[in-house]
């Protein structure tokens with residue numbers, strides 16, 4: 001062989017090895033798939049299957065997943081137990097900066113706009129959240145789908161302000177983007193932008209391949225949906241929720257991923273209540289002497305920075321509970337501004353993210369991350385942001401691994 005031919009043959013051989021290694025990796029997936037009893041399902045769904053047969057299957061089994069979600073005005077308590085559950089003691093002076101009510105302080109309770117799930121289009125009955133999901137706190141309902149599906153969100157705005165639902169990742173047209181701006185559209189393509197108080201709008205989103213996990217992802221990925229009429233104000237007011245999308249065929253009948261025993265979702269953010277739609281109402285309602293409040297005062301503004309996980313401070317979140325040896329999938333997200341760089345840290349157990357081992361994740365505003373844990377260490381463990389200022393201000397909670 002001539003030299004160029006030898007080089008060419010070597011290149012072909014190398015790339016074949018790479019392709020083989022990559023397809024093996026993809027078929028057997030991340031750390032959780034490797035433990036899974038459902039390897040055959042994973043294999044059948046892997047990239048080895050032809051695109052044509054996969055899309056034919058997707059067409060035959062795809063479903064429409066319908067959610068009835070309202071934006072409601074809710075009185076939200078960041079510290080419902082009234083104690084610092086991390087120390088097991090009453091709040092100290094530093095914690096009181098944020099949670100103590102006073103003549104010119106709002107305290108731990110604020111009116112907020114939250115997404116909540118209802119049973120049907122009448123929007124009369126809230127869909128009860130099981131006890132095991134109480135830890136989700138102020139997050140909107142978990143929207144679940146897999147590649148090939150369609151998501152239909154019937155949205156009712158029960159708040160006194162215009163509101164919308166803007167999704168990440170899924171495929172939406174200009175009639176389902178949920179964000180008003182100068183995009184050259186008009187008519188019904190504007191109806192989704194800002195739903196007026198008391199009005200209803202139906203958002204329809206497709207879930208194509210590019211909304212599902214990429215080659216390096218586990219079987220599901222995290223997206224978010226949030227208010228985008230006035231994005232900073234809407235999200236500080238509380239309009240945010242998670243969306244979990246799986247590979248085609250990766251979800252069980254209940255919409256959760258096969259081969260995963262438990263999932264937890266955690267939103268790390270400093271809710272800036274000074275930027276909420278409800279600031280004036282919160283001052284009027286919750287301070288003991290509203291006239292004495294100076295909204296421009298720096299200490300007052302600091303007292304309204306709620307360093308929270310799912311809307312809870314100082315360990316007030318209901319305990320996230322799992323068992324030893326379980327395959328646990330964590331979904332991490334953040335919103336906010338320059339102060340919202342968060343580093344969630346698990347004590348006692350470790351995770352794999354992007355194929356790498358760690359016990360600390362990195363989040364920036366609007367980050368969405370997935371981490372897989374196989375619990376091997378029983379006990380009650382801290383789960384907290386590792387930014388020092390944030391620890392002190394209450395961005396700290398616990399999880400329990402039962403024996």
Ligand SMILES: [Cu+2]
Nearest residue numbers: 342385387390
């Ligand atoms: Cu933080």
